[in-house]
Amino acid sequence: MDAVIDVRGVSKRFGGLTAVNNCSLSVERGSITGLIGPNGAGKSTLFNMVAGNIVPDSGTIMFDGADVTGLKPHELFRRGMLRTFQIAHEFSNMTALENLMMVPGDQPGESLLNTWFRPGRVAANDAAVRQKALDVIDFLKLAHVKNELAGNLSGGQKKLLELGRTMMVDAHVVLLDEVAAGVNKTLLQDLAANIERMNTELGYTFFVIEHDMDLIGRLCDPVIVMAQGEKIAEGPMEEIRANPEIVEAYFGSPVEAA
Numbered sequence: 001m002d003a004v005i006d007v008r009g010v011s012k013r014f015g016g017l018t019a020v021n022n023c024s025l026s027v028e029r030g031s032i033t034g035l036i037g038p039n040g041a042g043k044s045t046l047f048n049m050v051a052g053n054i055v056p057d058s059g060t061i062m063f064d065g066a067d068v069t070g071l072k073p074h075e076l077f078r079r080g081m082l083r084t085f086q087i088a089h090e091f092s093n094m095t096a097l098e099n100l101m102m103v104p105g106d107q108p109g110e111s112l113l114n115t116w117f118r119p120g121r122v123a124a125n126d127a128a129v130r131q132k133a134l135d136v137i138d139f140l141k142l143a144h145v146k147n148e149l150a151g152n153l154s155g156g157q158k159k160l161l162e163l164g165r166t167m168m169v170d171a172h173v174v175l176l177d178e179v180a181a182g183v184n185k186t187l188l189q190d191l192a193a194n195i196e197r198m199n200t201e202l203g204y205t206f207f208v209i210e211h212d213m214d215l216i217g218r219l220c221d222p223v224i225v226m227a228q229g230e231k232i233a234e235g236p237m238e239e240i241r242a243n244p245e246i247v248e249a250y251f252g253s254p255v256e257a258a
């Protein structure tokens with residue numbers, strides 16, 4: 001297996017509580033890997049450690065073959081890993097196109113993150129950036145709203161725009177948190193289709209935390225199941241759904257209802 005993310009024996013405690021317990025798992029390059037499990041299983045804590053938001057107490061996190069344990073999000077970004085749907089909010093008084101142009105492709109991670117947090121420093125005159133933004137808008141099939149103020153876009157369109165930012169900076173590994181939250185069913189299909197196209201046509205790897213089991217089933221293979229801070233299963237969603245022990249022990253009901 002060609003693991004782009006390799007989590008090795010990682011633990012994290014909060015006071016007396018062990019949120020992640022000697023957990024090992026990996027994400028194969030080119031996959032869309034899902035991470036599911038009951039509330040409190042440790043998914044967010046694990047994600048936070050992979051993304052550089054929390055430093056593990058012990059264990060190692062490898063990215064692209066290098067030990068990145070303890071590196072900060074912007075340092076990981078420089079290496080091609082980006083977490084989305086949490087870091088960036090659209091600038092509502094700028095158009096969809098301008099929002100993408102706020103993300104110049106050739107800037108190092110630190111200053112790039114600054115442009116997201118501090119509007120005003122824009123490479124808006126750069127023809128290459130503009131062309132790239134237009135290409136991304138086309139790819140995401142958002143051309144009809146490119147001159148619309150981002151604040152007027154629907155929740156799903158805003159999420160597409162965030163996905164678009166990822167494409168502006170050529171991150172090749174994207175961590176997605178709760179993509180489905182607050183998005184209506186129709187737009188969710190668009191979002192899922194775009195994630196699939198970024199994966200198959202552009203070679204992006206995705207690591208996805210999601211509570212919507214239908215979306216996980218559609219997008220992710222493999223699916224990793226966590227419970228009580230540990231990985232307890234991994235496989236295609238059909239296998240996970242068909243495993244009565246996992247379903248009973250960790251979901252307490254059929255997975256469809258989880």
Ligand SMILES: Nc1ncnc2c1ncn2[C@@H]1O[C@H](COP(=O)(O)OP(=O)(O)OP(=O)(O)O)[C@@H](O)[C@H]1O
Nearest residue numbers: 014017018019037038039040041042043044045046
């Ligand atoms: N900053 C923190 N301080 C103290 N305890 C924490 C902190 N973050 C998480 N925990 C605890 O660690 C455990 C794992 O939480 P985590 O959020 O990682 O689980 P999760 O699988 O993402 O759950 P959910 O699906 O509900 O988001 C929980 O018991 C939680 O209360």
